[in-house]
Amino acid sequence: MTAQLSSMEAARLAVSALVWGGVRDVVIAPGSRSAPLAYALAEAETREELRLHVRIDERGAAFTALGLSLGSLRPVPVVTTSGTAVGELLPAVMEANHAGVELLVISADRPEEMRGTGANQTTVQPGLFGIHVRSAVDIPAGDDPTDAVRTSLLSAKGIPLAPLLEDLREMAATPSQGQPTAPTDLGPHQGAVGPVHINLPFRDPLFPEQRDFTGQDDVGATATVAAEPGGRPTGDVPPKTEGREPGWTIDWPVSLVEPAVHATDERRTVVVAGHGAGAIAEAFARAHRLPLLAEPSSNARFGPNAIGPYRMLLGRFGTQVERAVVFGRPTLSRPVAALLAREDVQTALYQPEPVAWFEPGRRRERVISEPEDLSLFAGSGPDGWVQLWRRAAGAADVALIHVLDAEPGLTGLRVGRSVWLNTRGRLVLGSSNPIRDVDLAGTPIDIPDAFVHANRGLAGIDGTVATASGIALGARIGTRALMGDLTFLHDAGSLLLGPGEPEPDLQIVVVNDSGGGIFSTLEHGKVGEQASYASAVERLFGTPHRADLASLAAGYGIQHRLVKDADELDTVLSEPVIGRSMVEVRTDRSRLRSLHAEVAAAIATATSELLR
Structure with a gap:
């Protein structure tokens, strides 16, 4: 029978496996049952193997880890104690699932013999995240966690577990307490990048006998006690590298840059670039002479074919569209959704590898994984096709600016436009109105100056401050976040940093209209114009408040x-982002619905000549 490891030995082995797998940042919330992991992580930080980030709120900790992964392009764990602390992670896990982010949930737990006994802070944690994780593993207390942690890291990267599971199960033929030591496949998204759950039960004692921060206690247990076949110790650490900065020159297949040999058919096709599409969508549109309808977080909203106010133009020019090619995940625009749903428009979705945001067979687009097939489907734009959209975009942009210049005071559209044009480094866009304001008013530029992030996996407003903080810390570059006041207030607690914690270079721009402005632009705004519903709509959807953002910011320093x-x-906004700061812009949401109507009317008038 294999000797049982102490909790500190197991924790050190788990941390060693994380470092070996490329982890360089770890977010941890305080707790007792997770103490072995806390000590082991502190030892690893002392050895300069990783960087720790401590947060008192588990929900904020999880979104910080998500942001760190987005900013660094590395797997990032969030570590918690047992009980409700684990449940607080669910929103971030759900976002990571649908957005395809390498978030590692490492939850400490009571050992098997304490479950189901009414023991304090004990619940059923294995399987808690259900289909939202790529794999889940419950490692028995006292077992070596190395193989399970390593395999979980592979699963988070989208590497299918099936070929590895049998070997691991054979290695752990008689696990204690009958618990599996190999990760279990879960959910419909195997093979796609996403979160994983590692549950680590610990028995007392939960602290090192002698803590010297070297990874060794009085019995000589170290993080390298186990070795791989071939003799490589599990504690060996690959050379440390900084997080890669996503660039704008991407090695896409040649056939995406140049039309396929047989793609001679001329078609009135548009390229739709949704969230995460990348620069490849811009290259495809340009090579095939097609208009590019790119959301801000597509990171394809640049170049000569990008159409800024496309959602205002689809109602007028969309009837001429014959085909649509989709990159990434479009989520922002009802006109785009209507275009993709039209029976008379043939659609294709470029998907070279599995993604988590849809299940096969659930969308109407033809899924294409080969660049040449995509090129043949799209064809080349006929003479004058992309030029028509460019002229319309230019006229629409002039009309939009004219309306905004005539509007007294600042508006969300004006702020979104300014943030878009003045941001360098990283830009984080909050859900609701801010990302849509940028989508409408953010004029595409020739070469992008900022890489854009947004939590579009599930498009929630929760965790936005924490996500932005994590992105700034992970990318190690000045980051600007644009969000509404409710989004900010929902996650204001994530501003709290303890003394000595790594501080991001983060500027938060808050459009403060004292409530939820987006609902006034939807059907609820029209309902609210009726006297009998005005009060209810304002209370239930407007959710007005009197929060003093300046005092709140001062309270957090x-x-x-x-x-x-x-x-x-x-x-x-033209100044560099250094340290943490907040820019507050107060706007009046009572004018929001009429303002958007004026913009639509002005664009319709400005582009009417092009339809003749």
Whole structure:
């Protein structure tokens, strides 16, 4: 029978496996049952193998880890104690599932013999995240976690577990307490990048006998006690590398840059670039002479074929579209959704590898994985096709600016436009109105200056401050986040950093309209115009508040600046982002519905000549 490891030995082995697998940042929330992991991680940080980030709120910790993974392009664990602490991670796990982010949930737990006994802070943690994780493993207390942790890391990267499971099960033929030591496949998204759950039960004692931060206690247990076949110790660490900065020159297949040999058919096709599409969508549109309808977080919204206010143009020019090619995941625009749902428009979705945001057979688009097939499907734009969209976009942009210039005070559209044009480094866009304001008013540029992030997996407003903080910490570059006041207030607690914690270079721009403005642009805004429903709509959807954002920022030690006009806003946004700060812009949402109607009317008038 295999000798049982102490909790500290098991924790050190788990940390060693994480470092071996490329983990360089770990977010941890305080707790007792997770103490062995805390000590082992502190030892690893002392050895400069990783960087720790401590957060008192598990939900914020999980979104910080998600942001760190997005910013660094590495797997990032969030470590918690047992009980409700694990449940707090669910929103971030759900987002990571649908967005395809390498988030590692490492939950400490009571050992098997304490489950089902009413023991304090004990519940059923294995399987808690269901289909939202790529794999889940419950490692018996006292077992070596190395293989299970390593295999979980592979699963998070989208490497299928099936070929590895049998070998691992043979290696653990008689696990204690009958618990599996090999990760279990879960959910419909195997083979896609995403979160995993590692449950680590620990028995007392939960602390090192002698803590010298070297990874060794008085019995000589180290993080290298186990070895791989061939003699490589599990504690061996690959050379440390910084997180890769996503670039704009991408090695896409040649056939995506140049039309396929047989793609001679001329078709009125449009390229739709949804969230995460990447620069490949821009290259495809340009090579095939097609208009590019790119959401801000597609990171394809640049170049000569990108059409800025496309959602205002689809109603007028969309009837001429014959085919649509989709890159990434489009989520923002009802006009785009309507276009992709039209029976008279043939659609194709480029999917070279598995993704988590849809299940095969659940969308109407033809799924294409080969570049040449995609090129043949799209064809080349006929003479004048992309030029028509460019002229319409230019006229629409002029009309939009004219309306915004005539509007007294600052508006969300004006702020979104300024943030888009003035941000360098990383840009995080909050859900609801801010990302849609940028989508409408953010004029595409020739070469992008910022890499854009947004939590579009499930498009929730929760965890946005934490996500932005994590992105700034992971990318190690100045980051600007644009969000509404409710999004900010929902996650204001994530501003809390303890003394000595790594501090991000993060500027948060808050469009404060004292409530939820997006609902006034939807059907609820029209309902709210009726006297009998006005009060209910304002209370239930507007959710007004009197929060003093300046005082709140001061309470967390964040520099605050209230901006009152467009010139001041442009000046502030042109400055480099250093340290943490907040820019507050107050707007009036009572005018929001009518403002959007004016913009639509002005664009319709400006582009009417092009339809003749």
